[in-house]
Amino acid sequence: MQIYADNAATTKIAKPVIDAMAACMEEVYGNPSSLHSEGQRAAEVLAGAREITARSLGAEPKEIIFTSGGSEADNQAIRSAALWGKKQGKIHLISTAFEHHAVLHTLEQLEREGFTVTLLPVYEDGIVRAEDVRRALREDTALVSVMFANNEIGTLQPIKEIGAVCREAGVIFHTDAVQAAGHVKIDVREMNIDMLSLSAHKFYGPKGVGALYVRKGIPLFSLIEGGAQERGKRAGTENVPGIVGMAKALSLAAEKLEENGAYEVKLRDALIEGLSGISHARLNGDRERRLPGNVNFCFEGIEGESLLLLLDAKGIEASSGSACTSGSLDPSHVLLAIGLPHEVAHGSLRLTLSPENTMEEVEYMVKEITGVVEYLRGMSPVWEDLEKGARKHVI
Numbered sequence: 395m396q397i398y399a400d401n402a403a404t405t406k407i408a409k410p411v412i413d414a415m416a417a418c419m420e421e422v423y424g425n426p427s428s429l430h431s432e433g434q435r436a437a438e439v440l441a442g443a444r445e446i447t448a449r450s451l452g453a454e455p456k457e458i459i460f461t462s463g464g465s466e467a468d469n470q471a472i473r474s475a476a477l478w479g480k481k482q483g484k485i486h487l488i489s490t491a492f493e494h495h496a497v498l499h500t501l502e503q504l505e506r507e508g509f510t511v512t513l514l515p516v517y518e519d520g521i522v523r524a525e526d527v528r529r530a531l532r533e534d535t536a537l538v539s540v541m542f543a544n545n546e547i548g549t550l551q552p553i554k555e556i557g558a559v560c561r562e563a564g565v566i567f568h569t570d571a572v573q574a575a576g577h578v579k580i581d582v583r584e585m586n587i588d589m590l591s592l593s594a595h596k597f598y599g600p601k602g603v604g605a606l607y608v609r610k611g612i613p614l615f616s617l618i619e620g621g622a623q624e625r626g627k628r629a630g631t632e633n634v635p636g637i638v639g640m641a642k643a644l645s646l647a648a649e650k651l652e653e654n655g656a657y658e659v660k661l662r663d664a665l666i667e668g669l670s671g672i673s674h675a676r677l678n679g680d681r682e683r684r685l686p687g688n689v690n691f692c693f694e695g696i697e698g699e700s701l702l703l704l705l706d707a708k709g710i711e712a713s714s715g716s717a718c719t720s721g722s723l724d725p726s727h728v729l730l731a732i733g734l735p736h737e738v739a740h741g742s743l744r745l746t747l748s749p750e751n752t753m754e755e756v757e758y759m760v761k762e763i764t765g766v767v768e769y770l771r772g773m774s775p776v777w778e779d780l781e782k783g784a785r786k787h788v789i
């Protein structure tokens with residue numbers, strides 16, 4: 395059996411998305427900035443995609459900037475808000491300890507450039523508190539950036555409440571919604587969001603294309619100098635086929651948002667239930683307030699990497715921590731942020747499901763993971779110490 399359970403790293407592009415992109419590449423080759431008919435056809439296609447993207451968020455087309463993906467959207471949102479703040483003497487930026495590196499590394503760079511950064515704590519349930527955001531606000535706070543859903547543990551944040559706190563204080567609120575867009579309902583107006591990042595390849599669209607929503611009235615600076623594309627906010631000839639693919643993927647997601655969500659929740663809960671049968675295992679993140687397809691466990695006495703390799707040999711494609719950090723031996727910064735000790739944060743397993751997974755696959759995964767964990771513990775000196783009582787169980 396071959397099971398793809400790494401949909402938080404990337405998703406398999408949907409066939410109707412490929413078809414829409416192929417048709418676009420064959421039929422619409424003009425440059426949207428050209429004044430002739432071929433160019434104007436491309437401009438129309440682009441406008442249509444912008445309309446769909448905006449509508450999927452409850453935004454207006456003028457509030458959407460197309461980017462090369464989630465990382466660029468995060469970088470632009472944060473740098474732009476920081477620059478705007480600095481012009482008014484505001485140099486304080488607030489975010490959280492468990493953000494994606496596209497956010498964290500941008501903040502680290504800004505710190506080196508003279509900004510002050512407060513990273514809010516994340517509680518054991520993997521959820522940030524709006525009250526903590528309120529308490530961290532200062533006179534000179536320029537930006538609050540809190541992710542919509544975490545990419546490792548899938549926990550959903552109280553975005554509307556955090557947005558309300560920021561709106562009241564007149565501080566720009568950005569959310570990295572790369573894991574959430576196309577998977578859960580988002581309404582930027584109702585949720586008080588000023589800026590939002592999304593990326594097509596996380597919802598069955600193509601890689602290398604994303605969008606940044608920027609509420610009307612919020613200033614935006616360009617990261618890339620050049621032509622006047624995207625109303626001067628993002629230079630470079632638009633990736634028309636990619637953008638068309640992203641719009642198609644968003645439409646498909648919107649059509650089946652509830653149906654797919656309910657189906658994934660059913661699989662997710664069965665998987666959590668099954669894996670909870672393993673001794674000294676722990677589900678990371680709140681049981682309910684998480685993405686429909688996210689399962690993240692720690693197994694005591696286990697190295698994440700060996701677990702992944704053995705599971706891959708059994709046809710199960712999963713991940714340990716985030717795709718960006720596996721390959722390094724550092725424990726996940728997300729698991730450390732929710733308070734797990736180093737030795738446990740090494741042994742995590744993330745399984746992220748899609749509507750293509752089945753209950754039969756869930757049963758297979760429970761059986762094989764249980765077996766592999768037992769096998770690895772059987773040859774682990776750490777596990778032997780734990781069993782002998784020479785070392786104390788943490789889970």
Ligand SMILES: *Cc1c(COP(=O)(O)O)cnc(C)c1O
Nearest residue numbers: 463464465494496545572573593
């Ligand atoms: C994947 C991801 C990103 C980066 O998006 P890319 O399109 O791959 O650049 C940013 N934030 C989160 C939460 C993600 O999951």
